[in-house]
Amino acid sequence: MKKRLLSALFVMAMLCRLQAQNAETHVTVHAGETALETLLTEEQKQSVTHLTVTGTLLDEDYAFLRNELLNQLETLNLKDAEIDTIPAHAFEDFKYLGTDSIRIILPSCLKHVKDKAFCCNNPICVFELTGKYPTLGQDIFTKDLIYAEPRMEVSPDNEYCTMIEDAIYSSDHTTLHYPNYNCTEPTNGGQIIEGTKVISANAYENRAWDYKWTFTIPASVDSIGDRAFASFQIITPDMPIDSKYFRMICKSSIPPCLGQNVFYTMENPYWGMFYVNEASLYVPDESVDIYKTTKCWNRFRKIKGLSEYHPVSVNLVSLSPSLSVKDVSGCYILSSSIAIKEVRLYSLSGLLLFSTTVHAQQVRINKSILTPPYAIASVDFANGTTQIVKLT
CATH class of the missing domain: 2.60.40.10 (Immunoglobulins)
Incomplete structure (x- = not known):
């Protein structure tokens, strides 16, 4: 009887210890009225790995997360937070010392993300989209080519967006929001799926594309959002800059409508890179003159008919x-x-x-x-x- 009692007490002690450990690693707080930093005990600040936040976040809370907490978190869950706007620089350059990925689950009521909010320069940071795809400011994901960009994924229960070939599309597959891709070895060439009608604002902003790939815009695309290809950079390592090494194909007979600064370029691109105004654009033969006289589309160095397109073989x-x-x-x-x-x-x-x-x-x-x-x-x-x- 005594042995059974001791065994039971030992099991209870272990359960209590595990519960205590779990309580310190998995923490839920309701923020907004007071600073997030004051809602956590000193022990929690040292041990928390999964933080769930309801309510809202103050500006100072984002600074606290960036500088003190994100370096140890595995998950920051904001799904049920009352946050419709992520402020500028919210997660920019946050400290991260781990080697495993960190997942930031975005609010389901999110509507807008301001400039450079997700510029964490960390390829193992994943932002999980739980609601509608938000409108974006400038340079949301990366400042320029030399920085690694985070991933964007869609939560399993998201009814507004879906993942297709490692890219985020609208649930009806007509709008491309955000392509996760490797610039030199993209999934399926990183191409846009047939049937896409809209390329969202900022979709390829500050992205890099290897010259060996021909970037193709399907004939179904009729609209391209603001800054969709802003500072879209073509890498030409160890090769002379020449338009023959990068080609963009637009299969639409009528030039898709463009938003503001779609092909915006910086004044001084990095060495070994150039922008779309140095590339060749191939369009349906009967539409060459239309593209040449259409504002912004006529920025391409050369505009040719698809009948003139021939793949370039390069020994990488x-x-x-x-x-x-x-x-x-x-x-x-x-x-x-x-x-x-x-x-x-x-x-x-x-x-x-x-x-x-x-x-x-x-x-x-x-x-x-x-x-x-x-x-x-x-x-x-x-x-x-x-x-x-x-x-x-």
């Missing part, structure tokens, strides 16, 4: 990626002219310390996982090549 394996290593506080940033597929980190004894799939042109490696005197990073690129770099 011969290209040598330009890999740079930047030493910043607490981590190394590896940046490449060609998309990085995978990074593996080894100790001098050959022990695998760290491995991650990237599919971006930049990756962060925390110094905390390195072993002295230095570690070896093996970097695989999208074009099939590999480089070795020493990290001290």
Whole structure:
């Protein structure tokens, strides 16, 4: 009897301990009246990994999340929060020290996202859309090509949007909102599906496209939103800048209606990149003159008929990626002219310390996982090549 009692007490103690641990890692708060920071105990601030917020967030709450909390969270759940607008710079450049992905579940009542709100420069950050696709400000996801962009995904119960070939579309499949794609090895060439009528504002803003892919706009597209291709950059590593290396095809006989600054370009593009005004546009033969006289469409360097289009064969394996290593506080940033597929980190004894799939042109490696005197990073690129770099 005594042994049974002790066993029961031991089980109860363990359950209580697990519940206590769970309470500190999974925390729900109702925010808005007072600062979020004051609603969490010091212990919770150190241990919480899954934070659910109802109510709303103050401006100072976003700063607290950016600077103090997001570096340890696995999930920030805002689905039931009363937030219809994400403020500018809300999650920009937030501190993140983990190697696993962090998921930010967006409010179901979200209507608008302001400038640079999601510029977290982190390819393992996932923003989950739970309601309608919001309207967007400028430079929402990334400032420019040298920064990795986050992913956008649709929640399983979202009735307004869906995922098709790793891109977010409206539930009726007629509007392309946001394409998740690797610039040099995009899913299905990263092309827009047939039947799409609208390309949403900012869809390809600040995106990079490898010159070996021909970007195709289906004949079904009749409208392209504001800044949809703003600073849309074409990568031409180790190659002379020439329009023959990048072509855009628009199959519509009538030029799709354009919003504001659809093909906006920066004054000084990065080395090895150029914009659509340096590219060739191929359209139906009978529509060449129409495109040449249509405002904004006539910015392309050359406009030709589809009968003149011939694929260009390029030997990518011969290209040598330009890999740079930047030493910043607490981590190394590896940046490449060609998309990085995978990074593996080894100790001098050959022990695998760290491995991650990237599919971006930049990756962060925390110094905390390195072993002295230095570690070896093996970097695989999208074009099939590999480089070795020493990290001290």
